[in-house]
Amino acid sequence: MASVSKREHIISHALPLFYQNGFNATGIELIISQAGVSKKTLYKYFKSKDDLILSVLTKRDEIFRRKLIDKTEFLGKTAEGKLLALFDFLHAWFNEVNFFGCMFINASAEFTDIEHPSHIVCSEHKNKIKAYIKSLAFEANIKKSSELSAQLNILMEGAIVEAHVSGDKNSAIKAKKMAEVFINLALSTD
Amino acid sequence: MASVSKREHIISHALPLFYQNGFNATGIELIISQAGVSKKTLYKYFKSKDDLILSVLTKRDEIFRRKLIDKTEFLGKTAEGKLLALFDFLHAWFNEVNFFGCMFINASAEFTDIEHPSHIVCSEHKNKIKAYIKSLAFEANIKKSSELSAQLNILMEGAIVEAHVSGDKNSAIKAKKMAEVFINLALSTD
DNA sequence: AACAAAAGAAACCGATCGGTTTCCTTTAAA
């Protein structure tokens, strides 16, 4: 197995463990046993557990946004439809068997300091998603695309928390109805 | 110091430590040194760390809702004004020096299993807040009080996450403007 | 002043933590 893929192999096995059980609660020993590698190998590719966590979060950012964008582009025919499709993506996600909330919200809960490297990755992840939403709003010829993206982002975050903390599997549907209001408002005031 | 107050003493000192550094990352040794009690005493009043965590979350639920309700009732003159005042409360909270997000969202991140006792306390905390919002909506003669409370709850959760993860100290202002839309919508369709 | 309960200090427990080192086997390239 080549170096690059071995590194990826470890990351992909560590990811679901961190996601399901948290970062502090997941030990290195468990990760290597699940990945089928030795400690020596893990520490060859990652200089510390913090380094591994950072790499996992970066990977998760890539995977998650790729899925979000792909599904949104697939489901939405118009730019306006794509904005609404964001919530269909959320709905499907919330109803997956292995849904444990947003990994970045969860990471921010354990690394509360906003200056912490892991927290920064979380903040940047959210920024990238907001930028994508804004690009969709722009595509829909909405003048106040920044305002709308901030609004839809709040709705998405709220739906995620409601789904995870309260176990409300239909929170994305509720948020979608709310999103319609703001999209129509933004379109009408253009 | 009487038994009851000593128990409360430990809880009140453990609370900010858990809030700031998380649950798994906060050790018993740190808690007793901050509280100025011995391990023996701590384990006299709490049968385990999990038990202490549960007690801290229960205490936090009481303190937080008391503050939310008091401030909301103080700021809002009408029932409608109280619904909006919820977001003024959030705004003040987000701008406190020691704001590290919602302790219940954070706890749910570490105890992801929805059946976990600590997660259940978090879910119930959110239910109680939704019930309070609903009572305000009812007071404002809004027929669909359940729907509105669910909507405002999503906005509040979204604002909290945005404030904590992205450090946006004005997210409550944005959410408040969004809330106005739904309050007016609920009032007009009555 | 005598006494019992409460609580502090600290040693101690086994387990686990993140991380390093040693030794041996597998692998792949020359």
Add this chain to the structure above:
DNA sequence: TTTAAAGGAAACCGATCGGTTTCTTTTGTT
């Protein structure tokens, strides 16, 4: 086929984890 790097297994490291025990001091009550 020789050789060297890669990687697995596991011992080992000091530190810390949650939790218990022992022993001593403090406290409050009679």
